[in-house]
Amino acid sequence: MEGASAGGGSHVEAHIPVMLTAAQSMQAVSAQMLSAAVPTAVPPAGLDEVSLKAAARLNSRAMNLVKTLDSGSWVLAGGAVEVENAAHSFLAKEAENAASFSGTAGAGGVPAPQLPAFPPPPTIPDLTMPDVPAPPGAIDAEYTSMLVNGGSGDAPHTAAAEFWTNTGQSLAEVSDVLGVARDALRNGWQSPDAEGAHSALQKFHAWVDDTGKSATQLG
Numbered sequence: 001m002e003g004a005s006a007g008g009g010s011h012v013e014a015h016i017p018v019m020l021t022a023a024q025s026m027q028a029v030s031a032q033m034l035s036a037a038v039p040t041a042v043p044p045a046g047l048d049e050v051s052l053k054a055a056a057r058l059n060s061r062a063m064n065l066v067k068t069l070d071s072g073s074w075v076l077a078g079g080a081v082e083v084e085n086a087a088h089s090f091l092a093k094e095a096e097n098a099a100s101f102s103g104t105a106g107a108g109g110v111p112a113p114q115l116p117a118f119p120p121p122p123t124i125p126d127l128t129m130p131d132v133p134a135p136p137g138a139i140d141a142e143y144t145s146m147l148v149n150g151g152s153g154d155a156p157h158t159a160a161a162e163f164w165t166n167t168g169q170s171l172a173e174v175s176d177v178l179g180v181a182r183d184a185l186r187n188g189w190q191s192p193d194a195e196g197a198h199s200a201l202q203k204f205h206a207w208v209d210d211t212g213k214s215a216t217q218l219g
Contacts (some may be wrong), residue, residue, distance in 0.1 A: 011190065019087040020186030025181040026080035029174040034073035036167045037066050042160045046151035048144075058160065061218055062155075067162075068211060076178075076204060083185065083197065161219045167215030175208045 042062065043053035119182045189197075 013188075013190040014087070014090045015085050015188035016091060019083055019090075021081040022181040022185040022188070023080045023087070024084065025177055026076055028176050029181075030073045030076040030080065032170065032174055033069050035077065036170055037069040043152045043156045045154055046148045046156060047168070048147040051151060058157075058218075060091050062164070064100065065214060066219060068214075069167075072204070072207065072211065076218050079197070079204070083189075084190070086194075086197075094130075144147065163219070165219030168212050168214075168219060170214030171208055171215055175205065175212060178205050178208060195215070 042055050042058045044051040178201075182198075182205055186198050187199065
């Protein structure tokens with residue numbers, strides 16, 4: 001249905017293929033965001049108190065980012081379903097109008113769209129911290145050396161940095177695809193009712209940009 005007039009003279013324009021393609025793009029990037037929401041535990045570089053606190057801060061920030069990505073993925077999936085439902089409602093109305101015009105009884109309708117089968121949200125594992133040896137009666141150089149050099153080294157931090165840097169790059173790609181879908185949807189679906197969807201998608205696009213920058217910064 002390329003154009004129609006709604007009650008009260010308001011203009012409605014709905015390009016069904018454009019709407020469905022935009023919804024499919026939203027679903028695809030939603031799945032990509034969910035696949036990125038995999039927590040990466042960062043064991044401390046050493047057993048000293050400074051390393052333990054630094055690792056705890058890194059883990060806390062990483063977990064918050066994981067939860068944010070997870071929530072955003074499901075919000076976008078829900079938005080894609082809403083766009084699909086709107087497109088199918090236009091198709092159903094068009095079929096009803098065609099049946100009415102031709103004088104045929106009951107066009108059979110258009111099947112209701114099915115909700116996408118998304119995987120369950122990822123679980124966040126418990127993070128175990130190594131035991132810190134009890135300090136000796138006197139803090140000496142040997143004890144301090146054991147604390148600093150007794151951890152896992154810098155390899156886990158390097159792996160986590162690569163993970164979050166790659167996640168930031170992935171979210172930049174998500175943002176590009178989402179921007180194309182946003183512009184296509186705004187051009188292909190115009191009505192007073194559509195303005196809320198356009199505004200929400202615009203805000204979500206900005207949110208993806210900010211989240212991608214946070215992931216890159218964490219890396």
